Amino acid sequence: xxxxxxxxxxxxxxxxxxxxxxxxxxxxxxxxxxxxxxxxxxxxxxxxxxxxxxxxxxxxxxxxxxxxxxxxxxxxxxxxxxxxxxxxxxxxxxxxxxxxxxxxxxxxxxxxxxxxxxxxxxxxxxxxxxxxxxxxxxxxxxxxxxxxxxxxxxxxxxxxxxxxxxxxxxxxxxxxxxxxxxxxxxxxxxxxxxxxxxxxxxxxxxxxxxxxxxxxxxxxxxxxxxxxxxxxxxxxxxxxxxxxxxxxxxxxxxxxxxxxxxxxxxxxxxxxxxxxxxxxxxxxxxxxxxxxxxxxxxxxxxxxxxxxxxxxxxxxxxxxxxxxxxxxxxxxxxxxxxxxxxxxxxxxxxxxxxxxxxxxxxxxxxxxxxxxxxxxxxxxxxxxxxxxxxxxxxxxxxxxx
Amino acid sequence: xxxxxxxxxxxxxxxxxxxxxxxxxxxxxxxxxxxxxxxxxxxxxxxxxxxxxxxxxxxxxxxxxxxxxxxxxxxxxxxxxxxxxxxxxxxxxxxxxxxxxxxxxxxxxxxxxxxxxxxxxxxxxxxxxxxxxxxxxxxxxxxxxxxxxxxxxxxxxxxxxxxxxxxxxxxxxxxxxxxxxxxxxxxxxxxxxxxxxxxxxxxxxxxxxxxxxxxxxxxxxxxxxxxxxxxxxxxxxxxxxxxxxxxxxxxxxxxxxxxxxxxxxxxxxxxxxxxxxxxxxxxxxxxxxxxxxxxxxxxxxxxxxxxxxxxxxxxxxxxxxxxxxxxxxxxxxxxxxxxxxxxxxxxxxxxxxxxxxxxxxxxxxxxxxxxxxxxxxxxxxxxxxxxxxxxxxxxxxxxxxxxxxxxxxxxxxxxxxxxxxxxxxxxx
Numbered sequence: 001x002x003x004x005x006x007x008x009x010x011x012x013x014x015x016x017x018x019x020x021x022x023x024x025x026x027x028x029x030x031x032x033x034x035x036x037x038x039x040x041x042x043x044x045x046x047x048x049x050x051x052x053x054x055x056x057x058x059x060x061x062x063x064x065x066x067x068x069x070x071x072x073x074x075x076x077x078x079x080x081x082x083x084x085x086x087x088x089x090x091x092x093x094x095x096x097x098x099x100x101x102x103x104x105x106x107x108x109x110x111x112x113x114x115x116x117x118x119x120x121x122x123x124x125x126x127x128x129x130x131x132x133x134x135x136x137x138x139x140x141x142x143x144x145x146x147x148x149x150x151x152x153x154x155x156x157x158x159x160x161x162x163x164x165x166x167x168x169x170x171x172x173x174x175x176x177x178x179x180x181x182x183x184x185x186x187x188x189x190x191x192x193x194x195x196x197x198x199x200x201x202x203x204x205x206x207x208x209x210x211x212x213x214x215x216x217x218x219x220x221x222x223x224x225x226x227x228x229x230x231x232x233x234x235x236x237x238x239x240x241x242x243x244x245x246x247x248x249x250x251x252x253x254x255x256x257x258x259x260x261x262x263x264x265x266x267x268x269x270x271x272x273x274x275x276x277x278x279x280x281x282x283x284x285x286x287x288x289x290x291x292x293x294x295x296x297x298x299x300x301x302x303x304x305x306x307x308x309x310x311x312x313x314x315x316x317x318x319x320x321x322x323x324x325x326x327x328x329x330x331x332x333x334x335x336x337x338x339x340x341x342x343x344x345x346x347x348x349x350x351x352x353x354x355x356x357x358x359x360x361x362x363x364x365x366x367x368x369x370x371x372x373x374x375x376x377x378x379x380x381x382x383x384x385x386x387x388x389x390x391x392x393x394x395x396x397x398x399x400x401x
Numbered sequence: 402x403x404x405x406x407x408x409x410x411x412x413x414x415x416x417x418x419x420x421x422x423x424x425x426x427x428x429x430x431x432x433x434x435x436x437x438x439x440x441x442x443x444x445x446x447x448x449x450x451x452x453x454x455x456x457x458x459x460x461x462x463x464x465x466x467x468x469x470x471x472x473x474x475x476x477x478x479x480x481x482x483x484x485x486x487x488x489x490x491x492x493x494x495x496x497x498x499x500x501x502x503x504x505x506x507x508x509x510x511x512x513x514x515x516x517x518x519x520x521x522x523x524x525x526x527x528x529x530x531x532x533x534x535x536x537x538x539x540x541x542x543x544x545x546x547x548x549x550x551x552x553x554x555x556x557x558x559x560x561x562x563x564x565x566x567x568x569x570x571x572x573x574x575x576x577x578x579x580x581x582x583x584x585x586x587x588x589x590x591x592x593x594x595x596x597x598x599x600x601x602x603x604x605x606x607x608x609x610x611x612x613x614x615x616x617x618x619x620x621x622x623x624x625x626x627x628x629x630x631x632x633x634x635x636x637x638x639x640x641x642x643x644x645x646x647x648x649x650x651x652x653x654x655x656x657x658x659x660x661x662x663x664x665x666x667x668x669x670x671x672x673x674x675x676x677x678x679x680x681x682x683x684x685x686x687x688x689x690x691x692x693x694x695x696x697x698x699x700x701x702x703x704x705x706x707x708x709x710x711x712x713x714x715x716x717x718x719x720x721x722x723x724x725x726x727x728x729x730x731x732x733x734x735x736x737x738x739x740x741x742x743x744x745x746x747x748x749x750x751x752x753x754x755x756x757x758x759x760x761x762x763x764x765x766x767x768x769x770x771x772x773x774x775x776x777x778x779x780x781x782x783x784x785x786x787x788x789x790x791x792x793x794x795x796x797x798x799x800x801x802x803x804x805x806x807x808x809x810x811x812x813x814x815x816x817x818x819x820x821x822x823x824x825x826x827x828x829x
Binding site (some may be wrong): 056114297313386 | 679728
């Protein structure tokens with residue numbers, strides 16, 4: 001099969017691993033072969049009977065009758081078109097471009113690269129003392145007009161869960177403009193934007209001037225809003241009104257290492273999170289049951305739920321699990337407080353953080369007639385933010401292809 | 402419906418009679434509070450002390466206008482113990498004095514609604530939290546598919562509640578008699594809460610568009626799939642309002658309860674079930690809408706399970722499954738074999754019917770697969786469907802509010818006493 005040796009780059013060797021039903025593509029003598037399962041190649045045929053270029057998607061009807069026993073009959077490499085050519089037992093012929101194949105190589109290293117560069121960047125957990133090191137500031141105008149800055153901000157938010165935007169105008173449309181720059185706002189029971197101002201008779205605990213202990217927003221939704229944006233319009237002149245933030249994935253990791261019993265309890269005991277009230281005449285009664293620390297099947301952190309006011313008095317677990325849960329929770333809260341960083345935003349700041357991961361709070365404050373603390377908030381979803389991050393990386397040429 | 406309301410009212414009445422008899426309270430193992438009726442055979446209620454302390458109802462610990470806990474957890478002592486109990490029969494209240502010097506009072510109604518008894522908790526979860534789902538085969542469709550009148554759902558609370566309940570239990574329900582205007586899906590969604598927006602906007606129109614960037618916007622047959630599997634936060638319920646149906650032979654809706662297919666795999670092909678519930682698949686959508694590009698990816702199995710093995714979500718879409726497949730090589734061929742089985746079982750089970758103008762088809766996009774047969778538009782007859790999404794968070798919230806309202810109206814009309822504010826899920 002190896003014939004043309006005019007240059008080492010065009011010297012591509014194709015072969016099969018019959019036992020594992022793989023196609024192997026060796027690009028040079030000193031690098032490992034690219035590996036592709038035969039059934040996957042058939043499924044991803046790029047011809048216009050199997051794939052629709054216009055919608056960039058697989059045409060679906062073939063799959064209603066897909067035969068997983070389909071076999072490869074002929075295999076060859078076309079040097080001229082730099083493509084892999086295959087004839088199948090169902091009579092179909094396929095062709096795959098080298099660049100397309102390289103991007104989808106099944107090697108562990110390539111899959112890890114794809115997940116890190118294209119799916120979601122790897123998160124870095126941090127303790128309270130590292131706040132100054134991981135803290136980054138972005139200028140509002142740059143975010144609106146410069147794609148590199150926008151990408152940098154989204155990337156920082158994804159990796160560290162926290163970023164501060166500065167010098168935004170003190171205007172009502174700031175959060176909407178910022179969210180539209182990414183995609184669109186996430187609406188909740190409380191509307192699109194919401195105002196955090198002391199309201200003595202408020203139906204939500206955050207709308208009071210009392211200290212607000214560390215929490216995540218809206219743990220009572222299965223589809224919890226992902227990114228919280230808080231725009232400071234007026235800050236309190238009183239000594240209070242400080243922001244508190246803690247990386248709860250880091251706190252969970254501390255528990256996992258030092259208090260595995262408490263970690264197990266907090267990651268396995270479902271808690272009833274609830275919010276009962278009304279907003280603009282629509283009454284609501286939200287409940288979501290989930291642990292404080294939520295893990296995926298591989299034990300990685302996917303979500304933290306924590307809110308003292310929004311934890312229901314209903315606790316739907318056997319009575320004997322209650323006390324161990326309380327002991328573990330008290331420990332979690334103590335560690336989260338120990339790891340919290342504190343700072344006080346000033347008017348024009350937009351604090352942005354990952355609400356799935358971080359716990360946030362504020363110290364109490366006192367309003368006066370002349371000085372009424374006023375924060376406007378909104379949410380964005382990670383689905384939308386990561387989509388924008390991927391598009392920007394492609395447009396700005398940040399992939400090493 | 403009447404018998405259900407009656408039963409609820411009777412259970413409230415009997416629980417009140419029971420309360421009038423004496424209850425005694427005692428501390429067990431220094432940490433539990435036990436309420437015991439003096440009648441043999443009646444249920445003993447046991448509450449963990451630390452939970453009672455955490456849920457103290459006094460104004461220092463509980464903020465009544467926001468209905469939420471405000472006790473200072475930075476000072477909370479998880480080893481707090483009850484020291485003394487007093488049962489006030491006249492006020493129907495339990496008083497507790499605590500080791501941290503605090504004192505609390507709880508009404509018996511409030512306590513009964515929060516019983517830790519397993520069957521009470523089960524009924525709270527099944528009746529009030531999220532109704533238990535019932536899975537169905539395609540052949541059962543006509544028996545399980547409930548139909549509601551659009552005007553009644555829009556104007557009366559009871560049909561609204563029954564529609565949402567049917568949607569939660571069976572994953573599908575139909576409305577008919579809707580006017581033929583484009584505002585129907587929005588009005589219906591706002592009757593429940595609000596529309597869930599996606600990359601494709603709020604309302605969307607399904608109409609043949611030859612150059613469309615999304616496969617659904619073509620008139621070709623659309624095989625079974627779930628919408629937007631490439632979102633972590635996948636839209637929950639699909640609302641499809643038929644304004645113009647095709648007069649050609651095609652355009653039929655196909656629906657499958659994929660939880661039923663998963664049940665069959667679990668039962669008959671456990672290895673396929675295992676692979677489809679463990680292998681992470683890359684779902685994606687690349688394109689643009691209104692001039693804005695997007696690149697959505699979400700990695701998740703076809704059958705998603707919670708920690709207890711219950712179904713949380715089905716993902717399936719042939720066009721929106723990425724060519725990137727980030728699993729080790731040796732998992733690829735077995736996964737394809739299992740997936741082909743899933744698709745084959747689903748296709749064989751699909752129920753086919755054709756909505757008519759004025760019909761609104763609503764179904765659970767987390768659970769059901771849907772599709773349609775191909776069709777041909779003419780100049781006089783161009784199939785036109787308006788769609789929108791709702792999220793379960795918002796639907797369940799509305800359903801709970803409706804259930805509380807109907808429970809309190811039925812109890813106050815039959816017993817004449819003031820109704821409790823909480824849901825009626827007490828053990829009777």
